Amino acid sequence: MDAKTDAFQSEIKNVTRKDNICTGFTRQLLEECIAMASYVSNNGLKANPDDINQLSLLSTLELDQIDIKRLYEIHKHLSTVIEPATPSAIALIYSEKKRNHFFYFLGPVPLVRQLSGIAIFFLIMLISIGLSPHVNENTIIHGIMMNQGIELLLNLLFLLACAGLGASFSALFQANNYIASMNYDPRYDSSYWSKILLGLIAGLILVELLPTDIYQEGSMKTFGKPALAILGGFSATLVHRVLQRLVDTLESLVKGDPNSTRQAIEATARAKLSEEKAKWDMEAIAKIMNFQTQLDNSLTAEEIKKQLNEFANTFSHSNKIKTDQ
Numbered sequence: 001m002d003a004k005t006d007a008f009q010s011e012i013k014n015v016t017r018k019d020n021i022c023t024g025f026t027r028q029l030l031e032e033c034i035a036m037a038s039y040v041s042n043n044g045l046k047a048n049p050d051d052i053n054q055l056s057l058l059s060t061l062e063l064d065q066i067d068i069k070r071l072y073e074i075h076k077h078l079s080t081v082i083e084p085a086t087p088s089a090i091a092l093i094y095s096e097k098k099r100n101h102f103f104y105f106l107g108p109v110p111l112v113r114q115l116s117g118i119a120i121f122f123l124i125m126l127i128s129i130g131l132s133p134h135v136n137e138n139t140i141i142h143g144i145m146m147n148q149g150i151e152l153l154l155n156l157l158f159l160l161a162c163a164g165l166g167a168s169f170s171a172l173f174q175a176n177n178y179i180a181s182m183n184y185d186p187r188y189d190s191s192y193w194s195k196i197l198l199g200l201i202a203g204l205i206l207v208e209l210l211p212t213d214i215y216q217e218g219s220m221k222t223f224g225k226p227a228l229a230i231l232g233g234f235s236a237t238l239v240h241r242v243l244q245r246l247v248d249t250l251e252s253l254v255k256g257d258p259n260s261t262r263q264a265i266e267a268t269a270r271a272k273l274s275e276e277k278a279k280w281d282m283e284a285i286a287k288i289m290n291f292q293t294q295l296d297n298s299l300t301a302e303e304i305k306k307q308l309n310e311f312a313n314t315f316s317h318s319n320k321i322k323t324d325q
Contacts, residue, residue, distance in 0.1 A: 036078040
């Protein structure tokens with residue numbers, strides 16, 4: 001008797017679980033359809049009036065009474081209308097807007113609000129540490145090997161704050177692009193936090209651990225370590241590319257096969273080209289920033305022409321290096 005009772009209860013649980021899955025799927029379709037219909041209406045897009053009318057009727061029914069086949073057809077039609085936006089992104093933003101969250105002004109989805117919060121944190125950290133007398137132009141230049149104690153700690157934290165600002169700016173910019181196009185996917189939220197972590201590491205590596213001759217020539221020398229830390233945080237890919245070239249060089253030297261010498265020479269040349277490319281890219285940025293500053297001083301037409309010629313030479317040299325690679 002007990003065995004029959006247990007089997008009966010198990011069957012009831014299985015049926016209940018299946019009903020819950022079906023109900024959850026129906027609820028998701030309905031919520032996304034309502035959000036898409038609102039998006040279509042607010043943005044003046046053209047949808048089938050019959051679909052909107054049917055959706056209005058279906059939304060008044062209980063979930064277990066809804067014709068899921070018809071609801072899916074409406075969902076499919078509306079998904080085509082809103083392209084390249086995605087139903088899940090529109091539904092998420094629609095539901096967040098209805099919640100009327102206190103920090104909604106920081107962003108329409110939780111990720112953007114969190115990234116905005118971490119950017120504000122790095123900004124406050126940068127300003128607070130920058131007020132310390134231990135953080136100045138001389139101590140920043142000394143670096144890890146010539147500083148010690150609290151002075152070293154504060155300078156490293158200052159550079160990390162700079163790298164964090166660059167990384168959070170990059171992540172926020174990327175997330176906002178997806179939000180603006182309405183194809184944001186929360187499944188990739190963790191990648192943004194990985195991007196910030198990589199930016200912190202890359203910024204510190206660029207200013208403290210890589211050879212300083214990479215950025216001590218031309219206009220880049222006016223950047224200083226804080227600006228370079230921001231660039232490293234913004235583009236961790238740049239630092240990764242340089243490090244990968246160096247690793248390839250060392251690997252070719254260690255292998256010891258007959259072709260190791262040739263491979264080592266080629267790897268070394270690629271590493272030098274990569275470093276040269278990074279140097280010229282950053283120098284181009286520096287020249288643009290200097291040009292923007294000088295525009296406020298009412299440059300003459302001849303001076304502007306001279307600056308533009310320098311830009312052309314810098315970019316052509318950078319493109320030539322890229323072609324050689």
